[in-house]
Amino acid sequence: MRKLLLAAAMLGCYAAQAQQLTPTERKLVAAVRQRMPQTEKLLEQVVNVNSGTLNVQGVREVGTVFQKEFDALGFKTEWVAMPASMQRAGHLVAEHKGKKGKRLFLIGHLDTVFELDMPFTKFTRLNDSTATGQGVNDMKGGDVVILAALQALHANGLLREASITAYFTGDEERGGHGPEARADFVARAKQAQVALAFETAIDRHTVATARRGSSNWQLKTFGTAAHSSTIFKPTVGYGAIYEAARILNSFRETLGKEQYLTFNPGLILGGSEVNYDEAKAHGEVTGKTNIIAPTAAVAGDLRFLTEAQKEAARTRMRAIVAQNLAGTKAEITFADGLPGMPPTPGNQRLAALADQASRDLGFGPVVAGDPGARGAGDVSIVAQYLDCLDGLGAPGKGAHAPGETINTKEFPKLVERAALMIYRLTR
Incomplete structure (x- = not known):
C-alpha cells in the first residue's frame, strides 16, 4: 500500500509539472501525437529496406526516403560522397539556416549491422507494445525520432529561425578508413554549438553524457x-x-x-x-x-x-x-x-535539459547512464568540439542481433521529448 501511495504521489507530481508547458509547447506535443500514424509508417518503410553498411544501394535507398522528408521541411539536402575505394554509400546532410537559439547538430546513421548475406527481418508487430525488424531501434528508429520531432516543429511554424544540421552517416557500423571518412562530419559539427545524437534509448529515463x-x-x-x-x-x-x-x-x-x-x-x-x-x-x-x-x-x-x-x-x-x-x-x-566521449559539465547541462523536458511532459526524471552500458558512436568524434548528448533515439532491445525490437508505446514519448528539447534549444 505504501508503494502504491508513493507511486500515486509521484504521478501527481509529474502531472503537475506537465502544466509547465507553454501553450506553444502543448501544440507541439499535440502535433507529434497527431502525426504518429505517419511516423510509424515511415519507420516501417525504412526498416523494410536492407541497409547493411556494405549494401551501398540499400543505404542510399534509405537515405533517399529521409532526404525527401527533409526536403519537404525546407531543409537543404545533399549527399557527401566517399572515395570509391571505401565502398561506402556516403552521408546524407540536411541543413536549415537560422539566427535564433543554439546551432544544433543532430546525428543519425542510415546503415545497420545486417548485411545482405544475413537473414532479413521486415518490420513486424509482435504485440500492442513491441515491433521487430532490422535496425528498428539501431538506428532507423532514432532517425525517425529526429524527423518526427522536426515535422511537429514545422507544423507549428517553429523552424523558421532555427539553425539545425541533421547529419545521417552511411557507415557508422563499419566506418570507412582514413580521416576523409568523417572530415565533412567534423567540419560541419564545428559550426554548431550543441550535438544531439539519437542512438538507441536504453529507456526513457536514461541518456548518455559519455560513451566509450x-x-x-x-x-x-x-x-x-x-x-x-x-x-x-x-x-x-x-x-x-x-x-x-x-x-x-x-x-x-x-x-x-x-x-x-x-x-x-x-x-x-x-x-x-x-x-x-x-x-x-x-x-x-x-x-x-x-x-x-x-x-x-x-x-x-x-x-x-x-x-x-x-x-x-x-x-x-x-x-x-x-x-x-x-x-x-x-x-x-x-x-x-x-574516440571516447568523456563526461563534461556541458554534456551534463544537456542531460539536465532532457530531465526538465521529461518532467514537464509528465514522463518522470532523466539521468545520465553508465558509459559502460554503451558501445561507440559517431557523436564521440565531435565530442571535443561541442557539448553532446546521446541516447535520445528509439526505445528498444536486442540491437545488433536477430529479433531487434522497438517499444512502440514508449516511442511517441521520446519523439515528444526530442521535439520539446529542440524547440527550447532553438528559442
Missing part, C-alpha cells in the same frame, strides 16, 4: 608446421594456435576487470593456411588435425572511455604478445576507430 570509444586490433601468431605427435617438444614448440590461445587468455586475466575497458576477439582462424579479408570480415582456413598449425589470425575490438585508457591497454597487450611460447612468435597491430 572503439578501436580494432589484429593478432597474428606463427609456429612451426610439423607432425602433431611432436607438439610440445623443444625442437618444435607449441604451434600458432596455442600461442593465440595463450595471448587471448592473458588479455582476459590481465585486463578483464578494468572499468569501462573491454576487448573482444570477434574472429579467429588457425591452421596450415589462413586467408583473412578484413574489408569483407571474411576468412578461409585449411588444416588437419595431425598437423601443427603454423599460423593463426585473430581480429577484435577494444573499447575504452578515454584516450589514456586506450593507450595504457595497448601497452599492456603488446607486452603480453611479446612473451611467446617456445617455438612461436606473434605480432599485434592496432587501428583507431571512434
Whole structure:
C-alpha cells in the first residue's frame, strides 16, 4: 500500500509539472501525437529496406526516403560522397539556416549491422507494445525520432529561425578508413554549438553524457608446421594456435576487470593456411588435425572511455604478445576507430535539459547512464568540439542481433521529448 501511495504521489507530481508547458509547447506535443500514424509508417518503410553498411544501394535507398522528408521541411539536402575505394554509400546532410537559439547538430546513421548475406527481418508487430525488424531501434528508429520531432516543429511554424544540421552517416557500423571518412562530419559539427545524437534509448529515463570509444586490433601468431605427435617438444614448440590461445587468455586475466575497458576477439582462424579479408570480415582456413598449425589470425575490438585508457591497454597487450611460447612468435597491430566521449559539465547541462523536458511532459526524471552500458558512436568524434548528448533515439532491445525490437508505446514519448528539447534549444 505504501508503494502504491508513493507511486500515486509521484504521478501527481509529474502531472503537475506537465502544466509547465507553454501553450506553444502543448501544440507541439499535440502535433507529434497527431502525426504518429505517419511516423510509424515511415519507420516501417525504412526498416523494410536492407541497409547493411556494405549494401551501398540499400543505404542510399534509405537515405533517399529521409532526404525527401527533409526536403519537404525546407531543409537543404545533399549527399557527401566517399572515395570509391571505401565502398561506402556516403552521408546524407540536411541543413536549415537560422539566427535564433543554439546551432544544433543532430546525428543519425542510415546503415545497420545486417548485411545482405544475413537473414532479413521486415518490420513486424509482435504485440500492442513491441515491433521487430532490422535496425528498428539501431538506428532507423532514432532517425525517425529526429524527423518526427522536426515535422511537429514545422507544423507549428517553429523552424523558421532555427539553425539545425541533421547529419545521417552511411557507415557508422563499419566506418570507412582514413580521416576523409568523417572530415565533412567534423567540419560541419564545428559550426554548431550543441550535438544531439539519437542512438538507441536504453529507456526513457536514461541518456548518455559519455560513451566509450572503439578501436580494432589484429593478432597474428606463427609456429612451426610439423607432425602433431611432436607438439610440445623443444625442437618444435607449441604451434600458432596455442600461442593465440595463450595471448587471448592473458588479455582476459590481465585486463578483464578494468572499468569501462573491454576487448573482444570477434574472429579467429588457425591452421596450415589462413586467408583473412578484413574489408569483407571474411576468412578461409585449411588444416588437419595431425598437423601443427603454423599460423593463426585473430581480429577484435577494444573499447575504452578515454584516450589514456586506450593507450595504457595497448601497452599492456603488446607486452603480453611479446612473451611467446617456445617455438612461436606473434605480432599485434592496432587501428583507431571512434574516440571516447568523456563526461563534461556541458554534456551534463544537456542531460539536465532532457530531465526538465521529461518532467514537464509528465514522463518522470532523466539521468545520465553508465558509459559502460554503451558501445561507440559517431557523436564521440565531435565530442571535443561541442557539448553532446546521446541516447535520445528509439526505445528498444536486442540491437545488433536477430529479433531487434522497438517499444512502440514508449516511442511517441521520446519523439515528444526530442521535439520539446529542440524547440527550447532553438528559442
